[in-house]
Structure formats: structure tokens, C-alpha cells
Amino acid sequence: MGTIDVHTHFVPHAWPDLAAEVGPGVWPTLRVDSEREAMIMLGSSEFRRIDDRCWNAEARLADMDADGVELQVVSPTPLFFSYTAAADEGAKVARIFNDLALELCEQAPDRLVPFAQVPLQSTDAACAEASRAIASGHSGVEIGNHVGDRDLDDEGVVTFLQHCAAEGIPVFVHPWDMANSPRLDRWMARWLAGMPAETHLSIISMILGGVFDRVPASLRIAFAHGGGSFAFWLGRFENAWHQRRDLIGVSERPPSDYLDRFSVDSVVFDPPALRLLVDTLGAEQVMVGSDYPYPLGERPVGSVVDRAEFLSPAQCEAIRRGNALRFLGR
Helix, strand or coil, X not given: CCEEEEEEEECCCCCCCHHHHCCCCCCEEEEECCCCEEEEEECCEEEEEEEHHHCCHHHHHHHHHHHCEEEEEEEECHHHHCCCCCHHHHHHHHHHHHHHHHHHHCCCCCCEEEEEXXXXXXXXXHHHHHHHHHHHCCCEEEEECCECCECCCCHHHHHHHHHHHHHCCCEEEXXXXXXXXXXXXXXXXXXXXXXXXXXXXXXXXXXXXXXXXXXXXXXXXXXXXXXXXXXXXXXXXXXXXXXXXXXXXXXXXXXHHHHHHCEEECCCCCHHHHHHHHHHHCHHHEECCCCECCCCCXXXXXXXXXXXXXXXXXXXXXXXXXXXXXXXXX
8 A cells, every 4th residue: 555656757778770660860769888877869969868777677666665656657758759750650659669668567567557658749640549558558648748839728639638538548748848048958947947837838728728628527637747837826827817818718717617627746845835736736636756767856755745744644645645546547
């Protein structure tokens, strides 16, 4: 009866040559530097240094045991989404990495829960791959928070979310492809400021874009990184909805009426930030996440919940596992 971590990532130790399998392009490759270390390459550029926790089930399980984690949702690393590729190419990439995720999680099927990626640039291809992945053993899908300039209120994305609702597929939304500039290229600012901004922009698009009015309430959707700064700025969105309906009044109801339609993870690190999430969304809408195994994640997993003295035992239990079980449909 341990913690359920809904936000972790994996990278395979090897994958086929995507240029040969999919077609010409600047595809990610892996430069293996040692038994335990590797570098993700994008073309000839170094993208991210990783270690064997990304692909080694035994290493993951050891860390899970140390942190009291019973189940871990294993999602793609967003770099591999390949949304800029042609639809057929994106579908091939998704199938390759989804099948490799199954190989990892099959080593501990009672503890590692695979989530699939989909070629979101094509609604038909995304729906088809989501259904195939679920039939193959995946438990849900992770999507990026936008496809180029198309946000989550884009017609094709809405159709995909309707498909997930109809098939009972949980959706985890992760920020990716953050804007860069000289100001954002310092101090990992794209991760420190860009990721939270991208995440709450996605929630705004679903609310103000009227998505929650169009998808069934049965859709199980969660946002990474505590929903970005959404909880802090809800009052601002609410005021704007009432004061300037002529500009932003697409949704049928004000933003506060949709707070029970989505969940967020607990990757906010400080108890006061977690308290804001609980006060704003309700404890039943927050789930433990860690961003494991990356350096900006939380270790030990769930430590922010441990330090949140304001939570009741029932709220702790809900955030640690009960809400995740509901999200996963277990």
C-alpha cells in the first residue's frame, strides 16, 4: 500500500536507427558512454546526459523501494514525441518507443505502469496508436501540451481527447518544446519558467477554449508540474472571464466551475505551494509525481507530502495513492 508516482520518464538503452526505419531527418540517438551513463544526441548536438535509471528496471525498483513507491507510471521523455515529423513518420516513431516501453515495464508488470506517446500531429494516427498501445499493454497516454501553434483546444486535439474519453484512456499532459531566447537560455530558464508557463497555458486553453464543455466529464486528464502557475492565477482568470467576456468568454462557465475536471501532480517541492493546490483544486485532484529520474525531480518521492503538516491523514492517503488509482482506472 505504498505511494503511486504518476510522473516519471524513461529512455531506452537502444533503439533502431530512425533515419533507416522512418526516413531522413534530425532524429534522436543515444551515445552510450559507459555501462551506466549515456548522452541523448539530437543530430550532432548533445541534448541531455542520462544514467541507467532511465532504462534499468532493477535500478528503478531499488529507488522505488527506498522511497516507498508501490507503482510508478512510466511515460516517454517528451523529446521523442516527434510532432514536427510527417504523420506517418510520427506514427512509426511512436510505435517503436511504445513497444520499447513495454519491454521495460514487462520486467516488473505489477509495479511499472507504461504510458504511450502518440503522433498528435495527426488526429487519426493519434487515435489509432492510442488504441493499439492500450491493446498492447499500455495503461494510458502522455501528450505534449501543444503541437506547434496548435494548443489543446485545437479541433484535432479535442477529437483525440474525445476518443480517449470514449475508450477510458487516461491522459497525462507534459510541457515540451518551450520557447527559447537569449533570456531563456540562461540558468535553465526554459525549465524553471518556461515549463510552468506552458503547463498553465494548456489548462487555460482547455477551460477558456471550451474544451471541457465539449469532452465528456469521464475524461481523466492530469497536468504535470502542479499545473504550472494556474492555481496562483486562478483569481486573475476568473476576474478576466467576468470582466471581459467579449474577449475570452468562450467557455460556458467561469474557470472555477471546471476545477473538478482535471488533476495535477505534486511536483511543486514546497508545502506552501502544495497547500495552494489543495486549497484551490481540492485534495482529490492532486496526485504524487516526481519527474524521476531527472535532476529537477523530487527525491525522496512524495517528500513534499511528508512535510505538509496541514494535510489530514485522509488527504495524505488520497494524494499518495487513492487519486492515482482513480486516474488509472484501477
